[in-house]
Amino acid sequence: MTQKKTNSYTDEFREGAVKLAIESNQPVAQSARELGVNVNTLHTWINKFHGEPPPGSGKQVNDVHLYEELKQLRRENARLKEERELLKKAAAFLRQRITLKYTFIMHHQSEFSIALMCRVFDVSRSGYYEWQLRPPSLRNQRDEALKANIHKHHQASRATYGTRRLQQKLSEENESVSRRRIGRLMQEEGLACKTRRKFRATTNSKHDKHVAPNLLDRHFTTEKPDQAYVGDITYIPTREGWLYLAVFIDLYSRAVVGWSMDSRMPTSLVNDALTMAIWKRRPKAGLLVHSDRGSQYASDNFQQLLTQHGYRCSMSRKGNCWDNAPSESFFHTLKTELVHHEDFKTRAEAKQVIFEYIEVFYNRVRLHSSNGYMSPVDYESALPVAA
Known part of the structure; x- marks a missing residue:
């Protein structure tokens, strides 16, 4: 029998999980299920990161007021978003044939008066009522x-x-x-x-460090999990400045197994992302870790991390983004489905939203064409257990 892996989590993951559990209007147990974390573990993290304030400090009262104000702002923001979506729908129906206009009026009569909608769509009320009887x-x-x-x-x-x-x-x-x-x-x-937009590369390959050969050679499928990871870095715009995101993706299921975010792009950014993957997955020696030729991946610290665990290093050919297509594809998906539709005021806000997208939606819900339209977690769960 294969030995069951135990989950370990970085502080960055724990902090993101606590913020998600506290700021979302849902039970902690539901947040735990979405993240694949034991509910008692998540409660422990919440107590650690948000323990009771000292007696008489007044902090608890202020926190409650701020929390209630935040919830009210979230509800108001959700209402405004809903109204904008409704106006977008109505604008599209203005150009449609009369039966579709009647359908829209029927579906939205609880929100707007029939007289108003008939006037906006330039149809008669008698015609609408007659259509309803058919x-x-x-x-x-x-x-x-x-x-x-x-x-x-x-x-x-x-x-x-x-x-x-x-x-x-x-x-x-x-x-x-x-x-x-x-x-x-x-x-x-x-x-x-949602549609895609182009984005530029972030890593710098102009350095004098050793460059590893391309051992992956565009073989983007594996027979089992934790045989080959691909990694890359991208940038996220916020009003405070750039937020850089490094990820490592398992080629078996396309799961994001490790990630890290920072306001800069030091070597520790990719080290922390790979360390998260190591803690979560416990990949054995021989793992192939592929990336571009960026200075972060060619650095002594990153290479020492690979050597320490017996992992093999692989790098794309110069200027060839297709050699690292799975990570490029993930970043396109992230920006298409999330980043290009947000206006992050702070890096902290962007971190929390991206954490939720990766850990709750992308890994556990979103269908992936490479997995036969299964989520990465479901695809790995369907793998037969070795005897």
């Missing part, structure tokens, strides 16, 4: 049911799923639907998949 066709009934399911999965994916992934989610519910039909229904509902 029995819907079987196809229309089927479309309405599909729209509800599409909305559910689109929202659960944080508006990141297009027709291909939505088709996969519907098939899991025994719904056989063409991608063209899904696309039509998404258009009618004003749903769209």
